[in-house]
Every structure is written in C-alpha cells, then in structure tokens.
Amino acid sequence: MKQRNFHKLFGLLGLMVTLAASHAGFAQENAMQAMGKANAKVAKAASRKNRWDGPLDGPKLLTKKRVVFIAGDMASGVTGNVYKGAREAATLGGWELLTIDCRGACYKGEPVINQALGMKADGIILAGVDASTQAKGLAKAQEAKIPVVGWHSITKPGPVDGLFTNVGSNPREVAQLAALYGVTEANSKMGLVIFTDSSTPYLAAKSAAMIEIIKQCETCRLLSVEELPIAEASLKMQQSVDDIVKRQGSKWTHVLAVNDVYFDLLDKPAVAALIAANKLKGISAGEGSVTAYQRVHSNGVQIGTVPEPGNMHGWQVIDELNRAFAGVAPSGYTPAVHLATDQNIAFDGGSKNTFDPDNDYRNQYKRYWTP
Template sequence: MRSTINRPVRWLASASLVLVVMAAGAACSTESDSPAAGGGGGDGDEVAQKAAADLEAEFYGQGSYANPPAEGPEAQRGARIAVINSGVQSPTGTKQVEAAREVAELLGWDLTVYDGKYEPAEYQEGIRQAISQKADVIRLYSIDCPLAETALAEAKKAGIPVVSQEAADCSDVDPQAESYFADTLAFSQGTFIEWAKAMGESQATWLLAQLGEDADVIEVSVPELVVTNAIHEGFAAAMEEQCPACNVTEVKAQIADFGPALQEKIDTALLRNPNANGMALSYDDLMTTGGSAAVMASGRNDSLAVIADSGFPANVELIRNGQGQDAGFAYDMGYETWAAADMINRLLAGEQQGQSGVGIAVFDADNGLPSEGKAWSVDIDYKPVYKAMWGAS
C-alpha cells in the first residue's frame, strides 16, 4: 500500500492481500457544522480532550513500539529461505526485500526472493518454486493464505514450514478453515488483525483530537483487503466508542478504482456531505491515486482534517506541502522485517517467537514528520540488539 502507481499493492498493508471480506457499515447520524481542520473541540469538549490525551500517550512519538527481545538463539546459518513478496514495485515491497536481504546476509542464509507481481497465480508459482528448490522455510510477505491456499497445501504436504509477515492465515479469515502458517509475526497489539485494527483506532483518535464532538467524517475504506477491512473495523469501533454522536459516512472503494474513478467517488462524497470536516483513508494509495486530488479540487483543503498513512515519502510530502493530507499512521518496515527474520531464526532453532516490539505510531506536520525525502522510522536502535543476540556483525 505504499506507492503512487495505479496498480494494486500489498497488503498495506501489507500489504497483496486481496480477499473479499464483508465490512460492517459505519453508523451515520445527523450532520453538523464544519469547523476548520484542527479547530474543533473547545475547552469544554471532552471528546477532543480525551482523544488528544490518548494521542499523546499511545500514538505520537514512538507509539506502541518497544525494544526488541534481548535474548534468543544464535544465527541458524546455512538455512535456505524463500521470500514470496506480494509485489516489489511498491515502496513497502521494495523496502521489505532490501531489509530481508540485509538481515539474511548477517544470518548466513541462502535467500531467494520471488516477486508476486500482485497476482495470486504468481504467489502460487513462487511457493511451488520454493518447494522444488527444497527451501527450509517459505516466508510470505503481505500474501493472505486464501490467495495461495492450493500451493500452501502442497508446501504443508512437503513438510516445509510457511511463515507470514503482514498476512492472514486461512483460519484467521474462516475459523473453520485449515491453518497453513507455522508462525505469523506478532505485533505489540497482538495478531496481525489486531495490529491493523489499531491503525484504524489511531486514525479515529487523531481526527477526534482535531474535531471533537463536532466530527463529521468521511471514511474511505477498501473492504476487499483483509488488512484494510480490519482498519475499517478498528476505525468504526473507535469512533462509536469515543464519540457515538459523531457522524461517519463510509465510502467503499476497490483497488480497481485507483485513479480517476477513485477521485470521482471521493468528489461525490464531498459534494453529498457539504458539512464534512474530516476524512480517513485506510491506506496511502487512496491518498496518492485520487484522494489528494479530490480534496484539493473541492476547495475544502483548509476545512478538512485528513488522515491516511503510511510514513513513506510520497505521503510525507503531501503533509509537508499541505496537499490534501494532514496526518498518517506509520510503521518501520526495516524493524518489522528484522523482527520477522528473528521469528524465522527461532523457528529454525526450535524456539517460540517472542514479543517483536513492532507497533504503530501517528505523525503529522507538528509531530514526528520525517525530513524531506525520508520515510518515517522508529527511534529505536534495534539492529545492534539483534546482531548481539545472533552473534552476527
């Protein structure tokens, strides 16, 4: 979910994980007057005050990030690891592969990377090639189990463990389904789905801190993706809990809409909701392939508080330049990929995965905005900790 190209990415999420999951509709109430972005909630607005306190305590700065585990097995050298990446054309996919190669060299692994090109048929082909090459572990990045279930069943039959980074197991989607993942990267919030829900919560909290009890929000969701469906669920639940009287209008988008069709959907939503003063978009491509253009064309850039994600340069620059986005949730792909390597190393050593320390944070123009041309990154020096643990340098 991390590019400005007009094609499916990730997840995003990662991110890549296209799976139709029915999203619950967000509740609607009466429209309210529209304050300027950041201008909602006076001194007596308890909704804004609580959200601002939660934002400071839970999401600004390092957010829910924590230090990596200090103890674990030494590097299990010589392992053959196959990475099946949903697509290397997006910033997330590119960064994941770069970090995976860096850490594999340290651990002494023979790493093979397969580009899934955002096509389920390619995901399955990559898994089958890994099986034929007798990989010790297959690592999926941002590929949900249902998209590659047939090939995953073949890997299970061959006795090759499959682990996931930012992906849902078949049993995560359907409790009655079989599980095909030997392990899944855990986050500070818990599971992958719980982590994604926290992203939606972070968006609701930021908007309510700006707008308070006057919030009248358009949420642009993508129900067909597991991760963005979870973001929607987290957003809707947080809005209902923190401000049940606030107005939320959900606009459902599809990956196929990216570009002019997406801009038209958001244009229409803005026209139909003239009192809307906030907007949440569940991932970055919604902003860079239609959202920003729609906000700017509406003439309401100064009266809308807009949050998307993800801390990559394209979205950071929209915030810096005031071009339709004001904030985003962010995560550090480098840290996440090193944590996933530690998960694999523990699996090879016969040990259980520990707490990864990977979480979620929120940034905006006044809080944690990366320097020009840079992506958001956590202020935790995790590499020396892992190197010491693995006996690598």
C-alpha cells in the same frame, strides 16, 4: 502533537476505553482508571520510538539458508522496505534471499507458495499476501517442514495454523488510533468519508474499527464509506470524489483511509480541484509511505499517518525464520503502534520520509545472533 490536542484526545480515549471496558464486562473499572490507561496509550503512540522493546535473546543466526520472499506487490513502498530490511539481515548469515513479486495477483491460479517450494526454499516469507488464499500451499509447506513467516498475512500478529508466526501491527489498533486522532483534530465535529478496500480481511478490519470509533462520537457524522479497491482506485477516485462533493458539499470536512495510496490520488490535480473548497483534513491508517510523509511535512490534506516500521519488520521476519530453523518458539514481539504528525515527524526516520525507529534494532538483533 499540540498539547491542547492531547487533552482532547485523552478525554475521547477515556470515553472509548470506558465504553470498551463496560462491553467487556469490566464495568467496575472507574472512569479515572480508564483515563489513565488511555493517556498512557496515546502518549506512547505519539512519543519517540528510541527505546528497544523487542526480544533480548534468541538463537544464534544459522548460516547458508535459502529463503524465498513472496511479495504481494513490490510496488508498495512499505513492502519494499520489509524486503530491504530482510535482505540486510539475511546477509549476516550468508543467506540467499530470492523473490517472487505477485504484482497484486498472488490469488490467481495455484498457490504461489508452490512456486517457492519448487525453488528449494528452506524457508518462506509471505509479505502482504492473504494467508487464507494460500491454504493449500501452506499445507504443502507444513508437510515438507518448510517454515513460513507472514508479514500482514492475517489480521493479527502471532502464530496461526500454517504460519510459524505473522509479523506486523494489529490493524484494529492502527485504525482506531487514526480515527481518534481525526476526531481530535476536528474538535469532535466532522463530516467524514472513509475510503476502504474490503478485498482483504486485513484492510476490512481497519475500516470496521474506524466505523466503531466514529459511531461513538456524538458530534461526528459519517457521511459515507466508499468501497474503492486499491487495485482500481486510480481509475475510480475522481468519479467517486465528484459524486461525494455533489451529494455532501461543505458537509464533507474529513477523510479517513485504510492506506496512504488514497491520499496520493486525492493529490492528483484533477481530483484536488474538486475538493479545494472543502479544505479537507485526512488521516491514514497506514502504511507510512514516502509521499504520505511529504504531505504531513507540508501541512497538506493529509495531517497524519499510522506508519509501519517496514525495514525493522524485515529484520524481525529473518529473526522469526531463524527461530523456526532452530526449533524454538516465535519471539512474540509486536511493535507498539506509532502516530506520525507534523509535531513529531522529524524523528524516527521522518527526516528521510519513512518510519525507521531510532531504537538501535539492528544492533539489538546482532547482539544475540552473532557468537
């Protein structure tokens, strides 16, 4: 990230942290202290992720377990990466990893967890599926003493009723970082449109966090929040963009989105032609898809993304399940959020158009898994 942008971002983050501290009842903390915390947060988000900050010990990897991986939609690149990582890790214990791909329809009919229980699972991974829609299935799994580990199944990492734990980034932190980076690149002057999908609490939390940040920027104008469900976005994006351009014209300068898929659609020739004159800049609050990385590399409309370390998360969900099998507590590990821009995208898997931290996570898990 350019040094001048860091200075702008530090100033803005200092303002945000000061405001947050005041609202939280910590008014005694002065602006200098708040600025120091903000500087540390931003430096960590943009820095290389080449140091392991995860668990250092845990139970040995048990053997011969049958695990069912329930995917909200395997067409999602990051969900696919979580599966690949889980498969890599599970092989070390001779685990059988079976899959159920809901293709976006996990919420229809009876809880999909019931199907996994019918497959005689020892454990279940709920990947990209809203846990609240699976309450009855989770209750049955709990009654049968079958542990369920989520990946982005609730709006925050950690354990919750029905889930041994939930793996993933905090959506509010991800969205706040995306919004702050957008404000910085705009030099605090922007006409912003947010593309969101409120069909899941996870995505809704992202857009809410973005709006909070933008409202605290006096020179930023939030033009509109476009409710465009991902499942319908390919059919509605062109009309939505056409309407925005007609209403806002050159006032529209920036885009924030809760997922990279919206930028895939903005790249479509018919849509790109509508916004060519606006010279938009955009940032996504996840997930760090291959196409998102390609756009950031090429300095296109998308100038940044806050990606998920999907493959590493796959290793973590296996570690968490193994802890459940062994009767110990979850690891409590939540990787720090990462900001990928044209300044740092060559590192941590970026050369392969993915976020795969250079922190040796595979060997770190193997170190205490194997006798």
